Amino acid sequence: MNILELHNLKKYFTTQKAVDDISFNIERGNIFGLLGPNGAGKTTLLRMITGILYQDSGELIFNGKKYDPVSDTIRIGYMPEERGLYKKMKIGEQALYLAQLKGMNKEDAIKKIKDWFIKLEMQSWWNKKVEDLSKGMSQKLQFVITVLHEPELIILDEPFSGLDPVNANLIKDEIFDLSQKGSTIIFSTHRMEQVEEICDHIVLINKGKKILDGTVAQIKNEFKENIYQLGVAMLPEDLATNIFEVVKYLPGQLLIKLREGVHTNDVLEYFIKHNIMVNFFKEVLPSLNDIFIKKVEGTSIVRQFEKVY
Amino acid sequence: MDKILLIIKREYLTRVRNKTFLLTTFLLPIVILLFIFGTAFLAASTPEKLKKIAVINDPGMFKSNLKNDAGHLNFDFTTTLDSVGFKNSGYDALLDLNNDSISKNFTILSKEELDIKTKEMIEARLDMAFENNLLEKKGIHKEILDSIINQSTGSFTINNRRVSDRGSSEQVNASLNYGIGFSSGFLIYITMIIFGAMVMRGVMEEKTNRIAEVIISSVKPFQLMMGKIIGIASVGLTQFLLWIILIVILLPVLSSFLPHALMQNAIEASQNIHSGPGNSALMKALELKQMADSVNWLRIICYFLFYFLGGYFFYASLFAAVGSVSNEDSQGAQSLMLPIMMPIIFSFIILSSNLTTPNSKIMVWASIIPFTSPVVMMGRIASGTPWEQLVASMFFLIAGFVFTTWIAGKIYRIGILMYGKRFSWKEMLKWAFHKS
Numbered sequence: 105m106n107i108l109e110l111h112n113l114k115k116y117f118t119t120q121k122a123v124d125d126i127s128f129n130i131e132r133g134n135i136f137g138l139l140g141p142n143g144a145g146k147t148t149l150l151r152m153i154t155g156i157l158y159q160d161s162g163e164l165i166f167n168g169k170k171y172d173p174v175s176d177t178i179r180i181g182y183m184p185e186e187r188g189l190y191k192k193m194k195i196g197e198q199a200l201y202l203a204q205l206k207g208m209n210k211e212d213a214i215k216k217i218k219d220w221f222i223k224l225e226m227q228s229w230w231n232k233k234v235e236d237l238s239k240g241m242s243q244k245l246q247f248v249i250t251v252l253h254e255p256e257l258i259i260l261d262e263p264f265s266g267l268d269p270v271n272a273n274l275i276k277d278e279i280f281d282l283s284q285k286g287s288t289i290i291f292s293t294h295r296m297e298q299v300e301e302i303c304d305h306i307v308l309i310n311k312g313k314k315i316l317d318g319t320v321a322q323i324k325n326e327f328k329e330n331i332y333q334l335g336v337a338m339l340p341e342d343l344a345t346n347i348f349e350v351v352k353y354l355p356g357q358l359l360i361k362l363r364e365g366v367h368t369n370d371v372l373e374y375f376i377k378h379n380i381m382v383n384f385f386k387e388v389l390p391s392l393n394d395i396f397i398k399k400v401e402g403t404s405i406v407r408q409f410e411k412v413y
Numbered sequence: 414m415d416k417i418l419l420i421i422k423r424e425y426l427t428r429v430r431n432k433t434f435l436l437t438t439f440l441l442p443i444v445i446l447l448f449i450f451g452t453a454f455l456a457a458s459t460p461e462k463l464k465k466i467a468v469i470n471d472p473g474m475f476k477s478n479l480k481n482d483a484g485h486l487n488f489d490f491t492t493t494l495d496s497v498g499f500k501n502s503g504y505d506a507l508l509d510l511n512n513d514s515i516s517k518n519f520t521i522l523s524k525e526e527l528d529i530k531t532k533e534m535i536e537a538r539l540d541m542a543f544e545n546n547l548l549e550k551k552g553i554h555k556e557i558l559d560s561i562i563n564q565s566t567g568s569f570t571i572n573n574r575r576v577s578d579r580g581s582s583e584q585v586n587a588s589l590n591y592g593i594g595f596s597s598g599f600l601i602y603i604t605m606i607i608f609g610a611m612v613m614r615g616v617m618e619e620k621t622n623r624i625a626e627v628i629i630s631s632v633k634p635f636q637l638m639m640g641k642i643i644g645i646a647s648v649g650l651t652q653f654l655l656w657i658i659l660i661v662i663l664l665p666v667l668s669s670f671l672p673h674a675l676m677q678n679a680i681e682a683s684q685n686i687h688s689g690p691g692n693s694a695l696m697k698a699l700e701l702k703q704m705a706d707s708v709n710w711l712r713i714i715c716y717f718l719f720y721f722l723g724g725y726f727f728y729a730s731l732f733a734a735v736g737s738v739s740n741e742d743s744q745g746a747q748s749l750m751l752p753i754m755m756p757i758i759f760s761f762i763i764l765s766s767n768l769t770t771p772n773s774k775i776m777v778w779a780s781i782i783p784f785t786s787p788v789v790m791m792g793r794i795a796s797g798t799p800w801e802q803l804v805a806s807m808f809f810l811i812a813g814f815v816f817t818t819w820i821a822g823k824i825y826r827i828g829i830l831m832y833g834k835r836f837s838w839k840e841m842l843k844w845a846f847h848k849s
Contacts, residue, residue, distance in 0.1 A: 205420075205628070
């Protein structure tokens with residue numbers, strides 16, 4: 105079942121069409137990537153999902169029913185890009201307050217906070233004020249606060265920005281862990297290499313419209329350019345052939361692009377016939393980064409303001 | 414609903430447990446009381462120097478009539494001094510009467526500039542001398558005159574009773590009503606200004622801490638706004654209560670430290686009351702007590718609470734709306750605050766200039782319009798207001814704060830999520846009336 109369905113969502117502001125007819129579905133238990141350049145409409149979209157903004161038209165279906173912000177926000181955890189916390193408030197107290205606002209009862213919340221603090225090595229922080237923490241530390245705290253009430257849907261906006269590799273890894277592991285336990289996670293980011301590592305399904309939006317929608321594998325396949333990587337013991341001097349062309353020469357390797365209709369076995373046959381030793385042979389799929397740039401380029405990347413009404 | 418309670422609790426506790434709150438609450442009244450008593454004490458206990466004044470060229474009538482002012486002025490009639498020599502002879506000043514018994518204007522030469530009080534005392538003594546002289550000429554004895562004045566001054570009082578349409582009457586005391594009206598109006602005025610600013614700053618907290626989105630993803634903006642307004646109100650009420658308790662405890666303690674005569678002096682010095690012959694301070698106190706008993710305190714306190722809370726909520730939501738739209742730049746915030754403070758200040762001006770005529774047209778209107786009613790109506794309550802006007806005023810105030818809260822909610826929900834932009838009144842109005 106889909107945990108969330110977006111049907112033709114629209115949100116127009118006076119200076120731009122932030123979200124212009126977007127529809128997609130998110131399966132339960134998925135790790136879902138929401139990608140797009142700056143100004144694409146990601147944050148507006150997320151704010152509609154978390155009940156902070158209301159759509160101008162279109163429907164949100166949460167768990168099979170029409171989305172009701174009052175009762176559904178309890179089942180959603182949101183970590184916005186603006187990493188904010190009450191600076192002067194003590195950490196333990198603050199986590200408790202925010203958990204209670206999400207509907208948790210006091211004893212339950214305190215126990216869970218303690219458990220998480222131990223898990224992420226934050227035990228000594230309980231009575232410290234937020235302003236005493238470094239950025240990385242406060243982000244760990246923010247993450248804990250977001251997932252504390254065991255939400256079914258977790259939304260993370262740029263969760264790794266500002267984290268060092270160790271902490272980034274820590275959070276990544278926790279995300280996988282949560283996904284195993286059945287939570288669905290929406291990830292909004294620019295960092296394509298993370299997306300490739302973590303996400304099952306992605307959606308790319310630009311200028312308020314959806315441009316790509318599919319699993320990572322599907323999209324890569326869609327954009328593949330028939331490029332293959334060949335490991336050869338010795339670089340051959342002359343490769344005159346019409347079944348492929350060499351795109352790049354690298355030490356010990358060739359990057360070749362197959363012509364239309366040519367089979368991989370044809371390539372192998374060629375090399376065998378020519379007595380060239382092949383060490384390895386595999387397809388090179390385009391990186392999401394390249395796909396992103398390709399899809400978004402051509403049209404202006406930076407959003408201009410336009411008159412809507 | 415319990416989310417609002419959670420928010421109220423948090424707002425209240427974080428402010429009340431703050432060191433600054435505790436400091437201001439406990440220190441301020443102590444500081445103020447010490448200040449008042451201290452200055453009065455100082456003023457009263459500074460020994461006043463006796464001023465010696467040489468008088469020359471007396472036309473004749475002054476010598477027997479110009480009396481010394483014990484402890485302050487000593488007049489010495491002499492013929493041997495001139496305008497230079499008086500200093501060496503130990504005099505502070507030289508009064509030259511020019512042998513003139515008609516003129517009322519004389520010159521006094523002095524070592525140092527005479528202070529105003531001394532100057533006035535000298536003039537008063539000259540007046541008295543002249544009066545004595547006239548009395549003598551007319552054959553009136555001073556003691557008899559004084560006794561007559563004594564008996565007739567301040568011996569008559571009238572009690573005012575207001576008759577209602579049904580014929581019952583109740584005791585009325587205009588000056589007490591004035592006092593009550595003024596002080597309650599003043600209290601409400603001051604409170605709204607101080608707490609308005611506090612609400613505004615409180616509302617900006619989510620923005621400056623950038624936590625607005627996180628909170629709004631858990632509660633509705635309206636709940637957050639109301640939680641803050643009520644939470645801050647409770648902090649204010651707590652502070653008031655503590656101050657009242659402190660003052661009630663401290664006042665008798667402090668006064669017991671000062672000797673009674675000095676206290677008298679101190680009070681007189683700070684209020685410039687000259688105890689007339691017929692009125693001792695004790696009688697005055699008794700009078701006050703009688704007046705106090707004649708007032709229906711319960712009724713006044715109930716109305717006070719109503720207008721206090723009504724006015725607070727009316728204006729607090731406006732301050733909240735303005736705060737939600739401000740950034741950390743305090744310049745912008747201050748300038749947005751001004752248009753809201755103006756009606757508050759204006760209502761106080763109306764109150765203080767028209768309090769002696771509590772039922773004049775301007776007072777009637779100002780006590781019904783919700784912008785000015787909290788301050789102005791309190792000025793009229795003690796003097797009796799027709800019930801239709803009271804009901805109208807209360808109705809409009811309630812309707813008023815429901816309306817301002819509703820509008821503020823709409824502005825708040827948008828303003829609190831916007832960063833970095835300054836907003837014009839036009840835009841705010843647009844949000845206020847835009848259908849959500």
